[in-house]
Amino acid sequence: MSALISSRTRGLIALAGAALIGALASGRPELALIAMPLLVFAGAGLVLAREPHLAVEIELDRTRLLEGEHAVATVRLRNDGGGAVLVEVALLRTRNLALEPVGAAGILLRAGVRSELTFAVRPQRWGAHAVGPVVVCARDLLGVTTWEGRLGGRVDLRAFPREQRLRELVAPLRTQPFLGTHVARVRGEGIEFADVRPFHAGDRVRHINWRATARRGVPQVNERHPEHSSDVVLLLDTFEEARDSAGGTLDDAVRAAAALARACLARRDRVALVDFGGTLHWLEPAFGTTQLYRIIDALLASDIAFSYAWRNVETIPLRVLPPGALVLAISPLLDGRSLAMVADLRRRGFDLTVIEVSPLDHVSPGESDDDAAAYRLWRLQREAIRARLQSLGIGVAVWGRDGDLGPALEGVNIFRRSARPAVHA
Amino acid sequence: MRLLAEIALVVLAAIGVAGCASLLLGTPPTRRRRARAPAPPRPDQLVALERLTTSARTSAVHVHAYLRPVLVEITSGRLAAHGHNLDRMPELTGRALLGDRLWDIVRPGRPFPEDRRGPGVTPQELRAMLEVLERL
Numbered sequence: 001m002s003a004l005i006s007s008r009t010r011g012l013i014a015l016a017g018a019a020l021i022g023a024l025a026s027g028r029p030e031l032a033l034i035a036m037p038l039l040v041f042a043g044a045g046l047v048l049a050r051e052p053h054l055a056v057e058i059e060l061d062r063t064r065l066l067e068g069e070h071a072v073a074t075v076r077l078r079n080d081g082g083g084a085v086l087v088e089v090a091l092l093r094t095r096n097l098a099l100e101p102v103g104a105a106g107i108l109l110r111a112g113v114r115s116e117l118t119f120a121v122r123p124q125r126w127g128a129h130a131v132g133p134v135v136v137c138a139r140d141l142l143g144v145t146t147w148e149g150r151l152g153g154r155v156d157l158r159a160f161p162r163e164q165r166l167r168e169l170v171a172p173l174r175t176q177p178f179l180g181t182h183v184a185r186v187r188g189e190g191i192e193f194a195d196v197r198p199f200h201a202g203d204r205v206r207h208i209n210w211r212a213t214a215r216r217g218v219p220q221v222n223e224r225h226p227e228h229s230s231d232v233v234l235l236l237d238t239f240e241e242a243r244d245s246a247g248g249t250l251d252d253a254v255r256a257a258a259a260l261a262r263a264c265l266a267r268r269d270r271v272a273l274v275d276f277g278g279t280l281h282w283l284e285p286a287f288g289t290t291q292l293y294r295i296i297d298a299l300l301a302s303d304i305a306f307s308y309a310w311r312n313v314e315t316i317p318l319r320v321l322p323p324g325a326l327v328l329a330i331s332p333l334l335d336g337r338s339l340a341m342v343a344d345l346r347r348r349g350f351d352l353t354v355i356e357v358s359p360l361d362h363v364s365p366g367e368s369d370d371d372a373a374a375y376r377l378w379r380l381q382r383e384a385i386r387a388r389l390q391s392l393g394i395g396v397a398v399w400g401r402d403g404d405l406g407p408a409l410e411g412v413n414i415f416r417r418s419a420r421p422a423v424h425a
Numbered sequence: 426m427r428l429l430a431e432i433a434l435v436v437l438a439a440i441g442v443a444g445c446a447s448l449l450l451g452t453p454p455t456r457r458r459r460a461r462a463p464a465p466p467r468p469d470q471l472v473a474l475e476r477l478t479t480s481a482r483t484s485a486v487h488v489h490a491y492l493r494p495v496l497v498e499i500t501s502g503r504l505a506a507h508g509h510n511l512d513r514m515p516e517l518t519g520r521a522l523l524g525d526r527l528w529d530i531v532r533p534g535r536p537f538p539e540d541r542r543g544p545g546v547t548p549q550e551l552r553a554m555l556e557v558l559e560r561l
Contacts, residue, residue: 028431034439243465271537334468359468366475369548370482376555381474381495384502391505 001136001149003051009144010421012038024410045144052082052111056152058132060121067159068083070122070346073131075152077107077115084110085138085147092133097157104137123159125251126354128300129410131155160296161251163259164405168251169267170395170412174324174349180229180268190226231272231285231322232264233297237338238277238302238329242359247401249332253301256330256355256405259331261295271295275302276341280311282320311337313344327352332359333385344393353395353412356386361401393419473528485543493530494547496554498533503561522561527554 018037022028057076065071075089090104098377100120107115109140123129133152134246139145183192196212199219212220234257241250257273264271265288272285273295283291283298313321322325327350346352360382386396395412399405467475474495477492481492500523501511509522512533529535530546546554 037518240468242468245465248465306504332468334470362465363467363471370478371475373548373551373555374471374478376498376559377474377478377495378471380499380503380555380558384499387502387506 001051001054001138001151003049004146004148005046006139006143006146007082009042009045012042015211016042041142043170044179045140045142048083048142049140049145050083050110050139051147052085052110053080054078054087054136054138054147054151055080055087056089056134056136058134058152058155060131060157063156064158064160065123067123067126068162069159070120070255072310073119073121073155073159075117075119075134077109077114077117079111079113081110082111084108084141085139086143088137088139090135090137091119091131092135093121093131094129096123096127097129097131098122098124103260109377110136114268121157123157125247126159126161126254126300129157129159131157150391158300159292161255161258161299163255163262166259166263166409168410168413169260170326170328170353170409170416172232172269173416174326175228175230175268176324178229178268178270180227182228182230182267183225184228187223188224188226190224192225192227194223194225196220204329229270229287231270232260233272233274233285233321233325233326233327235274235276235327235329235331235341236299236302237280237329237335238275238335239335240332240340242334242362243333244364246362246363248362249334249359250302252399252401253330253332253357256294256357256399257299258329259405260330260355261292265289265292266317270322272322272325273298274316274389276311276316276338277302278309280315282317286318286324287327312341313348321350325350328354328355330357330361332357333382334359339385339389342389342394343392346394353397353416354389355405356396356398357406358398360402390415390419395419460557476532482545482547484541484545485507485538485539488530488545489535489538493535496527497531499558500527500561503558507561524553524557527557530554533556 014282016035016038019031023031046377047236055078059074059076061072063071063073073091077087077089079085086106088104088106091099093099098121105117105119119253120129133150134152135396136149136151138147140329144221144264172360173184175182181353183190187194194211197209203221205360209220209374236253236257236366238250241248243249261271261273268287270285270287270309273283275281280303281298283294286294288414327345328340329342329345329352331342331354333339333354333356342352342354361380363375365372386398389396397405397412398407436502445515477491477495493517497511504522506515509518511519511531514533515530519532523531
């Protein structure tokens with residue numbers, strides 16, 4: 001910690017100096033007499049000051065929470081030697097992390113005494129945050145000398161996005177031959193009834209439909225649809241976002257991606273993640289809870305990276321886009337590269353749905369007449385973009401800030417029943 | 426008389442010094458900085474359209490080269506939802522559906538304006554065209 005003469009001591013010394021100069025200039029010793037107590041006070045304070053040996057530990061009651069919840073940060077202070085000091089502690093933290101109480105907290109700390117201060121830490125946005133170190137400003141009891149420094153370590157706090165519960169998801173057109181919850185279009189071992197056909201050698205006797213056999217006179221067996229899983233690729237567009245003081249489209253997109261990943265993994269699908277923007281990140285498809293935590297950890301690191309680089313489907317590794325996968329593109333549809341990417345994926349035969357995180361909630365029209373007209377034109381242009389994507393057979397779910405994702409996905413399912421199926425992948 | 430004046434001067438000086446000292450020994454004033462958060466950037470799509478609506482007032486070239494493609498894209502999409510095709514639309518139907526001014530801009534095969542410095546689109550005309558498009 002660095003020692004400094006406090007600003008008030010410097011002021012007192014300056015005042016005493018002015019009085020002494022005044023005494024010399026005017027030839028009146030009374031002014032020097034007035035200056036003496038100030039000088040004695042400052043001198044005694046400087047001589048008697050002893051540097052404290054402060055140690056600080058920062059501890060959080062929990063390091064993982066949902067956005068909007070709060071954690072309690074305990075700052076433990078220990079004065080291992082020196083004199084008693086008045087300590088002011090300010091906890092440093094990253095952006096989007098609110099503290100209560102706001103600003104510095106003060107405490108009197110005598111030598112050999114331990115004390116602690118508590119702060120409520122509330123992440124205002126999902127992400128990886130850092131709490132600490134603390135800026136400590138200690139003053140001796142006379143307030144003549146101050147010691148300042150940064151003490152304590154940095155504690156990581158991860159705020160997970162608050163997710164919506166999804167009852168219904170987009171049904172994939174194709175399934176993979178792994179056990180899952182989707183009724184496959186092919187026939188095989190399963191529960192869902194498909195058809196009745198004549199008995200062939202090798203068929204199990206338990207599959208014989210005795211009523212049909214009795215009617216037709218020859219043995220008939222039931223055919224069924226097996227329950228399969230599917231591959232789902234979550235494509236997160238991080239090229240551009242619309243943002244206001246309350247949040248941005250990327251915040252909503254990450255919440256949607258986390259909710260979709262959880263719901264898809266719960267129905268035993270393999271889920272992959274592609275963070276498609278200025279920088280490209282991906283997670284290969286996998287099953288299970290471990291994959292959910294991998295995806296959420298990857299989502300917490302997602303951010304808008306400004307870039308002029310052109311990116312297309314060929315920049316994504318093939319193993320991340322398995323054939324027959326259902327691609328859920330979560331995008332505000334603000335960047336031409338993401339629009340081209342979506343259209344390209346569709347032309348390559350992928351089963352594709354766009355979840356449009358509406359930027360309209362985050363942008364207000366300008367004040368001038370021209371800007372207001374431009375805003376109306378923008379809304380119409382976005383509808384035209386949506387119509388163009390739908391003409392390619394891509395279902396588009398529009399999701400606003402305060403809306404529910406479930407009904408938006410239901411609208412896509414209705415669209416997909418009448419849309420052209422993907423040709424091949 | 427002079428002694429009284431000297432005493433008064435010293436007393437006043439002492440009061441002044443005591444006042445300054447008490448101010449200094451009191452709670453140091455905290456510096457308050459009014460943090461002004463930078464305005465979030467507006468989406469490029471919207472900024473481009475804001476420039477477009479301003480420039481479309483200036484000349485017929487801007488209308489043809491920049492505003493027309495946007496209006497054609499929007500009009501085609503909205504007409505397609507009703508089963509119409511802008512490229513094959515008869516003039517009478519187009520004028521009836523879109524109005525004279527909008528049809529004049531988005532009609533297929535519109536030639537490049539001969540008078541490059543001809544008038545652009547007034548704000549009133551643009552608002553009227555937007556109302557037509559929103560009604561479609």
